[in-house]
Amino acid sequence: MLSSVREQWFSNIRGDLLAGLVVGLALIPEAIAFSIIAGVDPKVGLYASFCIAVVISFFGGRQAMISAATGAMALLMATLVREHGLEYLLAATILTGVIQILAGYLKLAKLMRFVSKSVVTGFVNALAILIFMAQIPELLNVTWHVYAFVSLGLAIIYLFPLLPRLGKILPSPLVCIIVITLLSVVIGVDVRTVGDMGSLPDTLPIFLIPNIPINIETLFIILPYSFALAAVGLLESMMTATIIDEMTNTPSDKYRECKGQGIANITSGFMGGMAGCAMIGQSMINVKSGGLTRLSTFSAGIFLLVLVVFISDWLSVIPMAALVAVMIMVSISTFNWNSIIHLKKNPKSSSIVMFSTVLVVVATHNLALGVLTGVLLSALFLANKLENDIKVSMSYEGAARLYNLKGQIFFSSSDSFFNFFDFEENVNEVIIDLTQSHIWDITSVAMLDSVVNKFEKNGTTVTVRGLNEASSIMIDKYSTRVRTE
Known part of the structure; x- marks a missing residue:
């Protein structure tokens, strides 16, 4: 028992803490942006990211995977917030968690067996493209300083690891953020910063019960949203877990992950946060920054809370250009370049499935719809092959x-x-x-x-x-x- 705890939590302390700090910093602007998409105050997304990351580190089935507020989930809840308000969103978040726990006990993660390798590749490539596209607004109508900072940040990220000793001690994304921030402050350049994204909370989250009527009418209002949130959240989490499994060459417990996602979302709802799920971009940052165990996920949530509540004045001066450089690196490393290099070698049906998944996800920003398209095409191609x-x-x-x-x-x-x-x-x-x-x-x-x-x-x-x-x-x-x- 003790050896298992040591392996899952304390076998990579320095790497996990440093990776957690990088992820915590990168989570902040994303959580704020997702809050804006959902139509809620930035603190709702920030509290959600803290709660979900901390809780999933204990109850999740995939070590080193980061879960928090996400864009895919935010898109689904925007209509509910607009028509019924924040309290209904919190209730829907709690119900989402309940549904996900039931899915874990019903072992619905088995459905991942119907997702082919081509669909997973398309999913990964689509997310890489979406991550890159999300950075474009930060590169439009800006001064040349922003481009200089982004270029310098990318140079640091890719060249710093080549240094003989320091390159192995500190994760290059963290070095990028620190150097760009110090340079910006010293020079005094007027560039967009984290503080410009929205106001940061100055208090810890507190337990609260959504102030809504508890009746059948309320259930009928939130149930469709909760089912959609639960399905998309589990789909994205299972896909991300599969990708991290392959990256780290280690297994994960998909059934436990379903239950963990549910517990995390229930906690988030009672702490004033929105629903969330696993994040492939942040998970990639975590692993590539040296995060290997549950401690990295836990520390990401704790660092996020400490940063936004206690040292928000320092945090607010971080240029968005530094975080853009980190996310561009994530986009480049996430994309499966072999799927393009070996395009001629791969079966045409596999390539069609992969490209269709990418196109649907990028066009609709709906991960579930893209994966469903890929699965259906895979089934049709398989049926056609068997028939022939x-x-x-x-x-x-x-x-x-x-x-x-x-x-x-x-x-x-x-x-x-x-x-x-x-x-x-x-x-x-x-x-x-x-x-x-x-x-x-x-x-x-x-x-x-x-x-x-x-x-x-x-x-x-x-x-x-x-x-x-x-x-x-x-x-x-x-x-x-x-x-x-």
Whole structure:
């Protein structure tokens, strides 16, 4: 027990604390921006990011993954806030958490098995593009100083790690933020800062119960939003966990993560915060800055709160250009460049799925819709491939006509199999050999029943053989015509 706690919390203390500080700094402008998108006071997003990061560090199923207020969630709650106000948002956030906990116990994370590698790649590339696009407003209609700071910041981020000793001690994103801030203060350049994003809270969050009527009408108002928030939050969290799994070559507990997200959102709602989920950008910053354990996620939340509440005067002078440089680095490192380099080698269907996922996510800013598009296309391509792989060979076994079926028999391929049979041939007996086939659904059974029925109407005896155990169960349960041997 103690060894597990030590490994999950205290095996990388220096790296985790420094990474947490970098993430805490980067979370602040994003939390403020997401609050603005949702139509609430900046402190709602900041409190949410603090609460969710701290709680998920204890209850989450993926070490070193950062969860906080996110843009995808903020977009979903804007209408609720506009029509009903903040109190209803807090209630919806709590209900979102309850739904996510139920999803964890129901093990709905299994649905991730239907998300192909091409969809995950498209998801990652789309997020990289969105992260970069989110920085563009900070680079428009600005003075040359901003471009100089961003360029210098990127140079520090990529060159500092090359230094023999210091490069391994301090994370380059943190060095970037410190150097750019000091340079800005010393020179006295008038550039946009974190303080210009909105007012920062000066008090700690407190426990509160949403002031709303507790009745069926209220439930019907918040339930659709809560379901949408829970679905998008879990989808983004599961996708991010999968990506961090691959980056760190370590496993995660997706069921625990679902429950952890729920507990975190319930806590956020009772502490005056909005709903949130895992953040791929901040998680990438954390891992690339040296964060490996739960301590990095915990310290990110704690640093965020300390920074905004106790040293907001210092924090407010950080140029946005420094954070833009960090986020551009995240965008570049997040994008799966191999998916472009190996485009000609990859199957066309995989590339179409990947590009479709990217296009839908970037066009709609709706991660769930993009992933759903990718999953549906993957299913269609798979069905088409299985349908094209079917083969039927015909021969004689004595006086009987033998049909040897090869391939997967399911709703999409049933018609193709049916068309292979010659019902006009003058034979007394037909044998259908399914040794190299598998029957998947009721549609397939119905197809075989139709084949048998049509042959028998012509006076031909039909025998089906070679069924595997699963196919036999389907035939025995649903067929009305098939005789097996």
